[in-house]
Amino acid sequence: MIRETIQKEVIAAMKGGNKERTAALRLIQAKIKDRDIELRTAKGDVDDDEIVTDVLLKMAKQRKESIAMYREGGREELAEKEEYELSVIEEFLPKQMDxxxxxxxxxxxxxxxxxxxxxxxxxxxxxxxxxxxxxxxxxxxxxxxxxxxx
Known part of the structure; x- marks a missing residue:
């Protein structure tokens, strides 16, 4: 279900000419495809939304760490790019508990x-x-x- 939503958003972003959003969404799709390949040899069935959510959580964590490192290094433009990607990733994650x-x-x-x-x-x-x-x-x-x- 999340996978289909992401696919629809890619199409919408492409039609809308939003290159940054399209790139971020395609990055998400690539990570999901990587996980699919890893799981081909795994035994047992895993819920598709669980797989996608796990990938998104890891991607979000990586972005947060990168943002902190870029800010420490004075690379504001790279931090802003990571923040944008993080905002796109978080659109597809369940609401976090306060x-x-x-x-x-x-x-x-x-x-x-x-x-x-x-x-x-x-x-x-x-x-x-x-x-x-x-x-x-x-x-x-x-x-x-x-x-x-x-």
Whole structure:
């Protein structure tokens, strides 16, 4: 479903003459195709939207890291290009949970699995990823989990 939406957006961007958007969308399609090739040898069936969402999350994380590095290096024009690509990628991702929702999810998982100390952090993170994977920013979440278990 997400894959078809991206394809429709590519066509719309091409018809509209938006070269930057077309390039960003084609980049997304290329990454998805790379993942498809990787999964040809994998066993088992995986939901197509899960695959696409996973690819998009990784792409978004890479863009965020690149933006920070370009800004540190004084390369504002490259940072702006990455920000544009990130905005296109985020259009297709599920809405991310805010801090309050994330902390509530952490508390719920803590209670469900009986986590009380920092030794349980791996279990809590794994359960959070299972329940809310695509809607959580796992980088920020890990700090909050550590804080909740301290």
């Amino acid at each position: 801090e309050a929702e994330t902390r509530a999810a952490i508390d719920q998982v803590k209670a469900d699995i009986g986590a009380t100390d920092i030794k349980s952090m791996g279990k809590v993170m794994a359960e959070l990823k299972t329940r809310h994977g695509a809607t959580l920013d796992m980088t920020r979440t890990s700090g909050w989990v550590k804080e909740a278990l301290s």
